[in-house]
Amino acid sequence: MFTGVSDAPAAPQVAVVVDVMRAFTVAAGAFRRGAERIVFAATQEEALELKARNPGRLAVQDGPPVPGFDLADSPARLREPDVRGRTIVQRTTAGTTGALAVADAGLLLCASFPVARATAEVLRRSEARTAAFVITGDDGRAAADLACAEYSAALVRAPATDPGPCPARARRSGAAARLAEGVRRGWGGVHPEDVELCLAADVDPFAMAAVRLDGRLVLRPVS
Numbered sequence: 001m002f003t004g005v006s007d008a009p010a011a012p013q014v015a016v017v018v019d020v021m022r023a024f025t026v027a028a029g030a031f032r033r034g035a036e037r038i039v040f041a042a043t044q045e046e047a048l049e050l051k052a053r054n055p056g057r058l059a060v061q062d063g064p065p066v067p068g069f070d071l072a073d074s075p076a077r078l079r080e081p082d083v084r085g086r087t088i089v090q091r092t093t094a095g096t097t098g099a100l101a102v103a104d105a106g107l108l109l110c111a112s113f114p115v116a117r118a119t120a121e122v123l124r125r126s127e128a129r130t131a132a133f134v135i136t137g138d139d140g141r142a143a144a145d146l147a148c149a150e151y152s153a154a155l156v157r158a159p160a161t162d163p164g165p166c167p168a169r170a171r172r173s174g175a176a177a178r179l180a181e182g183v184r185r186g187w188g189g190v191h192p193e194d195v196e197l198c199l200a201a202d203v204d205p206f207a208m209a210a211v212r213l214d215g216r217l218v219l220r221p222v223s
């Protein structure tokens, strides 16, 4: 089942929340670089509060730079800071909002192209009969998120599936065009390499699972 955030079932047995550009590509890059966990915040205010309460946390938000936040929601910019062992607080318009909408799922995975294959492996091992793929962008119509969701679903059925045209579909998406426009106009928080990094399929050996912990939704890599 593919659904938008507003139509998503409140507590599906399994939810795969997909955000290619850029929240869950950023999350995958953070774990690849050794970040320990990502705490999702519903608002920028909550993100800054969570950061202030726990010194050493790094806060990420989408859009232009905001005082108090350490990092942009940009996979290319995330290559610079040392995030090893760090807890990151992340708040974005589509990705983290989508994850919070299905926080009561029995199994909640957050997905993007770099973790597509590992996500499919976790789904296959879960033996769940169905999964709700939550397309976070453009009210459930985001071409990039749909392409990644379709690729992941195909991998569950047939592990030898290759990405085929899926990353190319994402490259032609409205989200990619918006990021390219951001680069042309010099918007803060957008890097020229972001789109390509978001299209790199099957880079990481881990999937990303979110669980409730002390009243928060916390994302960690799972192998």
Ligand SMILES: O=C(O)[C@H](CS(=O)(=O)O)OP(=O)(O)O
Pocket (backbone or CB within 6 Å): 019, 021, 022, 023, 024, 062, 063, 073, 092, 093, 094, 095, 096, 137, 178
């Ligand atoms: O950081 C992003 O690219 C987007 C911003 S928006 O949804 O295009 O306004 O946030 P995300 O939640 O990562 O899709």
Ligand SMILES: [Mg+2]
Pocket (backbone or CB within 6 Å): 019, 020, 021, 022, 023, 094, 095, 136, 137, 175
């Ligand atoms: Mg997005």
